[in-house]
Amino acid sequence: MELELRGITKRFPGVVANDNVNLTIRSGEVLALVGENGAGKSTLMNILYGLYHADEGDIYIDGTPVKFETSGDAIAAGIGMVHQHFMLVPVFTVAENVVLGIEPTRGLSLDRAKAAAEVERISDEYSLGLEPDALIENLPVGIQQRVEISKVLLRDAEIVVFDEPTAVLTPQEIDDFFRIVEALKASGRGIVFITHKLTEALRVADRISVLRRGQTVGEADPSEIDEVGLAELMVGRPVQLVVDKSPAEPGASTLQVNDLHVVDASGRTLVDHTTFDVRAGEIVGIAGVQGNGQTELVEAITGLREILSGTVSVDGIDLTDASPRDVHLAAVAHVPEDRQRSGLVSEFSVAENLVLTRYHSDEFSSGVTMNWSRVRENARELVEQYDVRTPSIDTSAGTLSGGNQQKVIVARELSRDLRLVIASQPTRGVDVGSIEYIHAQVVAARDEGAAVMVVSTELDEVMALADRVIVLYRGRVVADLDRDATNHNEVGLYMAGALDQNEQASA
Amino acid sequence: MTDVQSPPDAPTDSPSDPNGKRGLRDRIDTTNAITLPLLAFISALVIGTIVIAFSDIDKLQDGDFGGILTTIKDAYLALPDGAFNGWRPINETIVSTTPLLLAGLAVAITFRAGLFNIGGTGQMLVGGMCSVYVGFSMNGPSIIQIPLAVGAGMLGGIIWGIIPGILKARAGVHEVISTIMLNFIAGSLVLYFLKTDLFVREGRSDPISKLVTPEGTLPKLFAFLDRPELRAHIGFLFALAAAFFFWWLIEKTKLGFEIRAEGANSNAAQYAGMKPAFLIITSFAVAGGFAGLAGASEVLGTQGRATQGFAGDIGFDAIAVALLGRSTPVGTVLAALLFGALQAGGQRMQVETGVPVDLVLILRALIILFIAAPLLMKAIWRISAKGASSGPSFGGWGS
Ligand SMILES: Nc1ncnc2c1ncn2[C@@H]1O[C@H](COP(=O)(O)OP(=O)(O)OP(=O)(O)O)[C@@H](O)[C@H]1O
Numbered sequence: 091m092e093l094e095l096r097g098i099t100k101r102f103p104g105v106v107a108n109d110n111v112n113l114t115i116r117s118g119e120v121l122a123l124v125g126e127n128g129a130g131k132s133t134l135m136n137i138l139y140g141l142y143h144a145d146e147g148d149i150y151i152d153g154t155p156v157k158f159e160t161s162g163d164a165i166a167a168g169i170g171m172v173h174q175h176f177m178l179v180p181v182f183t184v185a186e187n188v189v190l191g192i193e194p195t196r197g198l199s200l201d202r203a204k205a206a207a208e209v210e211r212i213s214d215e216y217s218l219g220l221e222p223d224a225l226i227e228n229l230p231v232g233i234q235q236r237v238e239i240s241k242v243l244l245r246d247a248e249i250v251v252f253d254e255p256t257a258v259l260t261p262q263e264i265d266d267f268f269r270i271v272e273a274l275k276a277s278g279r280g281i282v283f284i285t286h287k288l289t290e291a292l293r294v295a296d297r298i299s300v301l302r303r304g305q306t307v308g309e310a311d312p313s314e315i316d317e318v319g320l321a322e323l324m325v326g327r328p329v330q331l332v333v334d335k336s337p338a339e340p341g342a343s344t345l346q347v348n349d350l351h352v353v354d355a356s357g358r359t360l361v362d363h364t365t366f367d368v369r370a371g372e373i374v375g376i377a378g379v380q381g382n383g384q385t386e387l388v389e390a391i392t393g394l395r396e397i398l399s400g401t402v403s404v405d406g407i408d409l410t411d412a413s414p415r416d417v418h419l420a421a422v423a424h425v426p427e428d429r430q431r432s433g434l435v436s437e438f439s440v441a442e443n444l445v446l447t448r449y450h451s452d453e454f455s456s457g458v459t460m461n462w463s464r465v466r467e468n469a470r471e472l473v474e475q476y477d478v479r480t481p482s483i484d485t486s487a488g489t490l491s492g493g494n495q496q497k498v499i500v501a502r503e504l505s506r507d508l509r510l511v512i513a514s515q516p517t518r519g520v521d522v523g524s525i526e527y528i529h530a531q532v533v534a535a536r537d538e539g540a541a542v543m544v545v546s547t548e549l550d551e552v553m554a555l556a557d558r559v560i561v562l563y564r565g566r567v568v569a570d571l572d573r574d575a576t577n578h579n580e581v582g583l584y585m586a587g588a589l590d591q592n593e594q595a596s597a
Numbered sequence: 598m599t600d601v602q603s604p605p606d607a608p609t610d611s612p613s614d615p616n617g618k619r620g621l622r623d624r625i626d627t628t629n630a631i632t633l634p635l636l637a638f639i640s641a642l643v644i645g646t647i648v649i650a651f652s653d654i655d656k657l658q659d660g661d662f663g664g665i666l667t668t669i670k671d672a673y674l675a676l677p678d679g680a681f682n683g684w685r686p687i688n689e690t691i692v693s694t695t696p697l698l699l700a701g702l703a704v705a706i707t708f709r710a711g712l713f714n715i716g717g718t719g720q721m722l723v724g725g726m727c728s729v730y731v732g733f734s735m736n737g738p739s740i741i742q743i744p745l746a747v748g749a750g751m752l753g754g755i756i757w758g759i760i761p762g763i764l765k766a767r768a769g770v771h772e773v774i775s776t777i778m779l780n781f782i783a784g785s786l787v788l789y790f791l792k793t794d795l796f797v798r799e800g801r802s803d804p805i806s807k808l809v810t811p812e813g814t815l816p817k818l819f820a821f822l823d824r825p826e827l828r829a830h831i832g833f834l835f836a837l838a839a840a841f842f843f844w845w846l847i848e849k850t851k852l853g854f855e856i857r858a859e860g861a862n863s864n865a866a867q868y869a870g871m872k873p874a875f876l877i878i879t880s881f882a883v884a885g886g887f888a889g890l891a892g893a894s895e896v897l898g899t900q901g902r903a904t905q906g907f908a909g910d911i912g913f914d915a916i917a918v919a920l921l922g923r924s925t926p927v928g929t930v931l932a933a934l935l936f937g938a939l940q941a942g943g944q945r946m947q948v949e950t951g952v953p954v955d956l957v958l959i960l961r962a963l964i965i966l967f968i969a970a971p972l973l974m975k976a977i978w979r980i981s982a983k984g985a986s987s988g989p990s991f992g993g994w995g996s
Pocket residue numbers: 102103105106107125126127128129130131132133134479480489490491492493494519599600604987988
């Protein structure tokens with residue numbers, strides 16, 4: 091099957107998301123779609139999937155024009171899509187989710203045996219390793235993604251679209267994912283794969299298509315282009331892929347975490363008697379596989395989670411039982427891990443989001459009332475300075491592309507005098523150009539004397555930014571290493587739990 | 598977590614929402630603010646014609662379609678006529694609108710905080726009882742008694758409003774359950790107090806309170822016309838002032854910013870250092886204040902006394918008002934006016950055309966049904982993605 095998008099144009103109020111885009115997708119090959127945040131990748135794929143309607147342009151399947159009124163039509167035509175945000179019912183089982191909407195029935199009730207058999211058949215065929223009876227809410231993200239994949243396969247998709255499938259996966263899960271992609275390709279399916287990680291595009295793609303500001307600016311052959319070239323094609327200028335920073339000049343200890351212990355509602359240990367500090371003028375990278383207590387550590391420090399025992403202080407001020415507001419007032423910035431869940435109010439305008447944590451300060455309010463003209467002025471400054479691509483400061487943040495949402499948060503959090511910066515997954519889903527910019531901002535905060543703590547599940551990011559690397563494993567600090575005295579390999583071993591400095595010390 | 602790409606209207610974001618309240622709000626929010634209520638109103642009128650036709654069953658059986666059309670025309674003309682044409686209709690519209698607007702604001706403020714206040718009735722009852730007590734137990738002067746009586750009503754409403762707020766914030770009790778229960782409790786308390794010597798009118802055995810003294814009665818709006826049957830009173834001005842306060846609170850203050858953030862994304866509000874528990878309680882207190890004022894205005898102005906059912910169904914109609922007005926200040930005022938006018942015009946319609954006043958209830962119910970079902974509206978009116986909405990189209994529904 092050959093799927094062709096011809097001259098697709100899609101306008102949203104204030105932006106042309108797709109501007110006369112042409113794209114061909116063939117069975118049996120992997121097409122990587124790359125481009126800056128807001129370039130229009132997701133919009134294009136949503137049009138292909140019948141969720142949006144193009145203002146201009148047509149879709150052809152094997153030369154015949156087709157029209158997708160709804161995603162139902164697209165599915166019927168053999169197109170499947172795995173969204174970045176999974177669309178699963180958490181309290182249903184794997185099998186129930188997979189057959190949702192096309193349930194095999196026996197009489198009036200769901201034929202569970204048949205549903206389970208179907209899931210098993212697909213799972214075996216592509217080695218997805220799915221258990222039909224497991225509940226979705228108990229499954230890790232990587233497995234949930236495979237449930238999404240099997241949904242698509244069960245509906246006989248010939249073309250499968252993945253929108254940033256690897257952004258939330260662990261390195262191990264990413265390897266597994268690529269194996270599945272290879273299997274799909276071998277079975278004759280066509281794959282579209284959106285990613286911001288250029289190495290991934292180079293690794294799996296047969297062809298790479300580049301979008302910039304809504305237009306196709308080029309197609310590349312992975313065997314003939316490298317990361318640097320691809321980045322330049324995407325952004326339209328040379329991009330610095332390595333972080334440019336001078337050696338750290340650490341000062342006094344700013345963040346002190348002492349014997350911190352955090353448990354969940356059922357008493358399970360999440361952060362296990364953790365002690366470390368971050369000094370002014372240095373960047374400490376917290377490495378670790380997702381789910382080893384990083385999230386909870388950050389929540390405990392920033393006042394969002396109750397601390398069972400131990401202490402947290404910033405510049406000698408005790409923040410152990412502080413509220414998020416107290417922490418904020420102690421000149422601590424927090425770029426939260428999950429921007430959808432807590433970093434932004436998507437219904438609010440860009441301007442409102444740019445003061446979400448700072449609206450109460452004298453700068454933006456007086457007495458009980460808000461100073462909206464200052465809020466708007468602030469928004470115009472930050473949008474300009476941080477190059478947030480938005481039609482206007484009154485646009486609701488939810489309609490911005492993922493990377494631009496992240497820029498809104500980074501701009502808000504870093505644009506004031508700070509003692510400590512805590513950034514969780516600061517560049518998740520962000521394009522290379524913006525990564526360069528966000529990293530530069532983080533380094534700038536350090537150079538102005540703030541202590542910086544970067545939490546990332548991407549080892550590359552930690553190694554690129556950090557002056558010192560701390561590895562968390564099962565809620566414990568298992569390594570505290572000087573960046574220049576270690577390497578990817580060693581940190582990887584600590585992350586996997588194969589090494590532990592505590593044991594070496596006592597041994 | 599990279600994309601917002603699940604488009605706002607896709608039927609996919611609801612499963613992730615544990616209590617469903619956001620689902621409804623989202624669906625209401627994502628449709629154009631003015632077209633949807635307008636289309637809902639028109640759709641209701643269209644379906645209303647069927648109801649009118651059946652109300653005149655004789656003509657229908659005779660196949661007198663010309664006659665039916667005349668009835669429909671007369672009925673729909675009588676509605677605006679009875680609502681706006683002359684002092685008396687305007688007066689009646691104002692009388693009906695006043696409590697609807699105040700109680701509507703009481704629902705709207707909680708909607709903005711992501712909460713659902715079904716307790717308008719209870720808050721009105723408690724507030725009204727406090728007001729009527731001050732209203733009959735003092736003999737002026739008005740300049741002191743009226744503010745006292747009105748203030749007592751607001752305070753009563755606030756107290757009754759705060760209870761579900763605290764229950765929700767501290768113990769996680771769902772506000773829909775607690776406000777419904779508090780309505781029952783308030784109803785029983787009113788009945789009880791109206792039978793005590795404290796409240797009951799001398800020589801009466803049925804539950805009816807003493808009369809508010811002339812000094813405690815809210816001044817008439819149209820006193821200058823010297824027509825005693827024009828009973829509209831300054832409660833209407835209170836209601837407009839309350840709407841203005843609502844606008845100021847939501848749009849201009851820090852608290853309003855916090856309430857909106859809490860309503861739209863409680864996690865983000867917490868991350869931003871706001872205090873959800875405080876915001877929940879405060880929103881309910883403000884709501885109670887509005888509803889208490891509605892009760893005060895009814896007993897001190899319109900009715901002059903308290904009876905068992907002085908709050909009527911206003912607390913529930915208020916939900917419809919807030920939904921139709923999309924919980925915005927201007928929208929709520931317009932929605933209350935529409936409902937008030939329908940109520941006033943409905944009387945005239947029944948008298949003049951014999952179409953039962955219940956048609957108004959049906960119209961109101963239909964409007965709400967259509968508002969709550971934007972997808973249905975879009976399908977009926979074939980609104981596509983190319984129109985006002987930026988979301989995906991629903992062409993597949995109708996075509
Ligand atoms: N529903 C919408 N309403 C209004 N504007 C939208 C909507 N969806 C997308 N846009 C705008 O269209 C443009 C393209 O967005 P899109 O999400 O397709 O970008 P993207 O290439 O997927 O970016 P990212 O890599 O950050 O996910 C952006 O400017 C975005 O703000």
